Amino acid sequence: MTGKKLLNAKILPALLLLFIFPAINIAQTVTVSAKLDSTLMVIGGQMDLTIEISQPENIQLAFPNISDTITKNIEVVRKSKPDTTLLENQRIAITQRYRITSFDSGLHYIPPLRFEYMDGELARRAETQSSALMVVNPFAEVDPSKGFFDIKLPFNLPFILSELWRFKYWILTILILGVLAYLGYYFYKKREIPVKELFFPPKPKEPPHILALKSLDKIKSEKLWQSGQIKSYYSQLTDTLRRYMEDRYNFPAMEQTSGEIMSALKYQEFPDKNLFHKIETVLSTADLAKFAKYEPLPDENDNCLISAYFFVNQTKEEPVPTREALEKELKEASSEEKQEERN
C-alpha cells in the first residue's frame, strides 16, 4: 500500500471521526451555571442567584430541591418560574432566578447545585460552580459603655406636588366622577323628580275629571240598575265620585263617610249653588241603597247619574296653558292683526 492509499484508507476516516465525535458530544452536553448579582451584600439585603442551564431538549433534568434556604445562612425570598429559550442544534436554555437574602454577616459559602439527568442508560450529574457571598453589617457596633440612645425618628421629607403625578389617572377619574355625581344630584334636586322616574318616566296621569267621566260612561253602559244590581250601581257611582273628589280637592274621600264628605265640600266654592245639594242627594240615596236595601225609582237612578256627570263637568279643573301654547297663541293673534292691517 502506498502512502497516498494509506492516507485515503485509514487516516481520513480517523480524522473524520476525530472531528465528528466532539460535535456529537457537544450536542449531548448539559451545562449549568449559578451566578450571583454580586459577591457583596449588606445584611438583610436581597439579590438574585441566577441559574442558567443549557441542555438538549430531549433530556429531562432533575432540579435540586431548594425550598426556603440554600444554606443555613442564606434564605430564599422567592423564586421565579423557569424561563425556557429555544437554541440551535435542538438545545434549550433554562434560566431561573432565586431572590436570596441573609441576616448573618460574614463570608458564606454557596455549595454547587446538582442537576441529575439520564444520558441514554447512564445517570449523569451536572454541577454549578460553588461560590461565596460576603454579607456585611453596615451599622457600627453598639458600645453599651457609651449609653443607650433612642431610635431615630423618621425623616420628614417635604411634600412635592409632582409626587402626585404618578396618580394622575386616578385623580382625574375621581374628579370626573365627583363632578358627575354633583351634577346629577344638582339636577335631581332642581327637578324634584324621583330617581326611578329619571330612568323610567311615568306615563302622564289623566286628569281626574277624564277618569271620572270614563268611569261614569262605563257605569252607564253596564246598565246595572236596569238589571237589578242597584247596590252595585250605587257603590260604583259613589266610588267614582269619591275618587274624583279625592284627586280634585285633595281630601281622603275614600276613607270618609257621606257626612264627612259633605262637611269637606262645604268649604269649596262651586259655580252652581245647587251642586252641593245635588251631590248630597246622590250620596244619601246611595247610602240608602247600599246599606238599607232601598230600591230607588228608575228616575232617581237616572237623576243620580246625571247629577254625578253634572258635578264632574261643573267642577273639573281646566288645564293651565303651557308657555309654548301661550306664545303660539300670541304669535297667531299678532299675525292675524297684521293680516287685517294689510287688508
Place this chain on the structure above:
Amino acid sequence: MNQTVDIKELNERIKQESSFVDLLTIEMNKVIVGQKHLVESLLTGLLSDGHILLEGVPGLAKTLAINTLASIVDAKFSRIQFTPDLLPADLLGTMIYSQKNEEFVVKKGPLFTNFVLADEINRAPAKVQSALLEAMQERQVTIGDKTYKLPEPFLVLATQNPIEQEGTYPLPEAQVDRFMLKVVISYPQKNEEQEIIRHNLAQSFPKASTILKPDDIIRARKVVKDVYMDEKIEKYIVDIVFSTRFPENYKLEKYKDMISYGASPRASISLAMASKAYAFIKRRGYVIPEDVRAVCHDVMRHRIGLSYEAEANNITSEEIISEILNTVEVP
C-alpha cells in the same frame, strides 16, 4: 220611593220603639249638664246589653249619671266602692245562719240590681274584680250550691281613675275585654260648668222623671238586634278589627311594632252591636258607616295592646284608632 217591605216595616217599628230615646235624653239632660257623649254611651251600652268602663277624674258626674238613668228607667241601682279589703262575698252575697229558722239563708249582695256602679274597680284585688266580671259575663251568681239569675236589664258601669295609680290593681287585658265600651270622660265646657254651679246652688236640684220600665228596655234590646246591618258594613267592621291585628295589610306599617296584640273577635261583635244600638238611638232601622265610626273609639280603645315602642313614642290607642279610621276604606 219604592222601599222593600222589610226595611220599611223595620224603620217604622224602630221609629216607634225608639221614641223614648228623645224623652230619656231630655230627662237625663235635666240633671246632667253637658257630657253628651257619656249619656249617649250609657244608652248605647244599655240598649246593646253591654257593660261600660268609665275613665275620668273624680267629680265628672259618673255616679249621678247612672243614678239618674236608674231613676228614669224605674230600675234598682246600687253603688259599690271598691277597696283593697273588699271580698267577693261583699259583692255576690253569702249564706248566713238564721237563728229564727235554724238554717242557712241566702243574703244576696249588691250585685242583684239593674244598674251597678262599681266605683274605682281597680282599687279592689283581682279576686273581687274577677267575681264581678264573671257575673257580668254569665248574668248569674252562684251562692252556696244555688245559682241565681241577675235581674234584667243588668248594666255594670265600672269607673277607673286615671290618676293616683299607687296601690291599685290594674284590670288584666282579658277582663277589660269583657266591657263592651270604655268611655273616657273629659271636663265640661265653660258654659256647662257655669250651668252646673247654678244647678247646685239653686233651691232644689233638678230631678229626672221616671218614664220607662225595665221591660221597655228589654223590648228595645230585641228591636236593636233587628236593626239591619248590610254585608258591606260587616266587612267594614272586620276590616277595622283586622287592621289592629295586621296593620301592615292596611297601609299602616308604622303601627306594626306599636301594637303588641290586636282586637279580639269580641271586639267585632261589640262593634257590630254598639253600631246597631247607635243607629237605633239615631232612630234608624239600618246601620251606616257613621254609626260604626261613632262607637269605634269606645269599643276599641281598651282592646288594643300597645308595645313598649308605642309607649316610648307616646303613641296612644286613640291615635291608632283615629289613623285606622282615616285609612280603612269606607264602603
